[in-house]
Amino acid sequence: xxxxxxxxxxxxxxxxxxxxxxxxxxxxxxxxxxxxxxxxxxxxxxxxxxxxxxxxxxxxxxxxxxxxxxxxxxxxxxxxxxxxxxxxxxxxxxxxxxxxxxxxxxxxxxxxxxxxxxxxxxxxxxxxxxxxxxxxxxxxxxxxxxxxxxxxxxxxxxxxxxxxxxxxxxxxxxxxxxxxxxxxxxxxxxxxxxxxxxxxxxxxxxxxxxxxxxxxxxxxxxxxxxxxxxxxxxxxxxxxxxxxxxxxxxxxxxxxxxxxxxxxxxxxxxxxxxxxxxxxxxxxxxxxxxxxxxxxxxxxxxxxxxxx
Amino acid sequence: xxxxxxxxxxxxxxxxxxxxxxxxxxxxxxxxxxxxxxxxxxxxxxxxxxxxxxxxxxxxxxxxxxxxxxxxxxxxxxxxxxxxxxxxxxxxxxxxx
Numbered sequence: 226x227x228x229x230x231x232x233x234x235x236x237x238x239x240x241x242x243x244x245x246x247x248x249x250x251x252x253x254x255x256x257x258x259x260x261x262x263x264x265x266x267x268x269x270x271x272x273x274x275x276x277x278x279x280x281x282x283x284x285x286x287x288x289x290x291x292x293x294x295x296x297x298x299x300x301x302x303x304x305x306x307x308x309x310x311x312x313x314x315x316x317x318x319x320x321x322x323x324x325x326x327x328x329x330x331x332x333x334x335x336x337x338x339x340x341x342x343x344x345x346x347x348x349x350x351x352x353x354x355x356x357x358x359x360x361x362x363x364x365x366x367x368x369x370x371x372x373x374x375x376x377x378x379x380x381x382x383x384x385x386x387x388x389x390x391x392x393x394x395x396x397x398x399x400x401x402x403x404x405x406x407x408x409x410x411x412x413x414x415x416x417x418x419x420x421x422x423x424x425x426x427x428x429x430x431x432x433x434x435x436x437x438x439x440x441x442x443x444x445x446x447x448x449x450x451x452x453x454x455x456x457x458x459x460x461x462x463x464x465x466x467x468x469x470x471x472x473x474x475x476x477x478x479x480x481x482x483x484x485x486x487x488x489x490x491x492x493x494x495x496x497x498x499x500x501x502x503x504x505x506x507x508x509x510x511x512x513x514x515x516x517x518x519x520x521x522x523x524x525x526x527x528x529x530x531x532x533x
Numbered sequence: 534x535x536x537x538x539x540x541x542x543x544x545x546x547x548x549x550x551x552x553x554x555x556x557x558x559x560x561x562x563x564x565x566x567x568x569x570x571x572x573x574x575x576x577x578x579x580x581x582x583x584x585x586x587x588x589x590x591x592x593x594x595x596x597x598x599x600x601x602x603x604x605x606x607x608x609x610x611x612x613x614x615x616x617x618x619x620x621x622x623x624x625x626x627x628x629x630x
Contacts, residue, residue: 523565
């Protein structure tokens, strides 16, 4: 069976839910897909925080549409994880008890309206880098969810950049607000790609299984290469004194993120870890009566139908 | 649905992109009954005009072939080349067939 599985990967054929797969492949996917789903759901919180305070009606409807998309992405991914034999209840429980992680980026606060623009431009931009690669992941349901998500994400990044444009080309105060937000979001965004390749043991196995197609460092480099000119256009300065074009590599050299900070945030000690998880658990608990009522209603209707 | 599971049941969603086209599987969702399944499918899978009609089917109602019998299951078609138009020779003089 293992040979059959390896041969299938060799031929770049997708693995489907009923196919035989190694236990560790299954486990790795459940972990990765459910954590990806959790990131979408937790990601709604820092943005939802600004819906009532969006500076215009246009900005408000755009932000609401975006937050709704994030919820949708979470749901695509939860059902993809369920094809591997886990239940919704189980994966939610893992999130709520702190057993499962989500992207460390959402443990940073959105302090000003400029932060919402940065989340779209940088955070979604970095997420797209990763998700475009995952469209070619070896597990069918995950790949199909990613194709759908990527189509929707490009709206997210574009609306974010547009929003930052308004500030960067606005009053000096607005420009300063954009610069301040860039200063705070740049490094956490680079950390989104995960530890460097030599410190990421899971990553090598994931590439062997073709779950991932490119390494953390490759994706990070591509993100930097792509983003520098976008920042230059805005007249904003990326807060990295080591950032410099390297003619030989045809790529930007850049500084090292603060990996101690990354480890602290992943371990639960970022600025908003407790607040985010508490908000999610509260929403879940307060929705309990709705789920209970819907369950009771469905059971009652089934009884009426089978009695008739 | 187990007794303490309050997440609803799993449904499969099929979408028709344009009138006249076949329905294609686009994903799954959770719902408590068929009305909710249909509304959730609309909200989840057609936020940008991706479809003009939706089918929702309880996942447990789907019967599928299994990957292990892929060979023998589809074998009957393998030796019937005469089912294909290219099996037949048409004189060159006859055009447009």
